[in-house]
Amino acid sequence: MATTISNSSDTLTPELVDGWETTRAARTVVHEILGSNEGAVTLRPHALRSGTLAIVVGTDAALAVALEGMLTAGDVLTLASSEQPTIAMSFVVHGDVSSRLDDTRKVWLIDAEFQEVAS
Numbered sequence: 447m448a449t450t451i452s453n454s455s456d457t458l459t460p461e462l463v464d465g466w467e468t469t470r471a472a473r474t475v476v477h478e479i480l481g482s483n484e485g486a487v488t489l490r491p492h493a494l495r496s497g498t499l500a501i502v503v504g505t506d507a508a509l510a511v512a513l514e515g516m517l518t519a520g521d522v523l524t525l526a527s528s529e530q531p532t533i534a535m536s537f538v539v540h541g542d543v544s545s546r547l548d549d550t551r552k553v554w555l556i557d558a559e560f561q562e563v564a565s
Contacts, residue, residue, distance in 0.1 A: 449527040451501075451516065458513050460556075463525075465500030466533050468562075494562035495535065499525070503554035510545060510554035517543045517558045524565075536565035 449463045473490040503510040516523065517539050526534050541559025548555055 449525070449529065449533075451513065452524045452526070453516055453519070453521040456512075456516065458509065458516060460509070460513060461502045461504035461553075463499055463527070463533070464502045464555075465498065465557075466530075467500075468495040468497035470495055494564070496540065496561045497559070499556075499558045499560055501556040501558065503556060505552050505554070507554065510556065513556060514543060514545050517556070522563060535562045537562050 448459050450457050450459050452458070470492040472492055475488040475490065477486040477488070479486055501513065503513055520538075522536055522538055524534075524536050537560040539558050540561035543556065543558045545554065545556050547553065
């Protein structure tokens with residue numbers, strides 16, 4: 447049981463995805479009509495998921511470097527999890543990627559802002 451992040455050629459397995467926070471932006475448009483109490487509404491589906499992945503890499507510094515490199519390479523990536531299949535998605539990194547050591551100075555943590563894309 448693991449969570450993997452992969453591109454077209456490599457698959458990396460962090461210790462776990464500790465946080466997965468998403469938002470789906472509304473795309474319905476309401477146009478105000480001058481002289482009317484009602485607006486004209488254009489219904490549209492919500493956008494795909496976007497948010498932040500909080501990744502616990504573990505103590506393997508080489509894996510942390512490889513994972514950060516994968517996240518910042520500008521590729522379409524795939525997130526898959528046998529533990530939480532509902533988080534599976536294709537995504538691009540859209541925003542910041544930050545890496546740090548935890549309080550013990552041994553475990554690597556990576557946060558990445560993402561945008562889901564159609565697979």
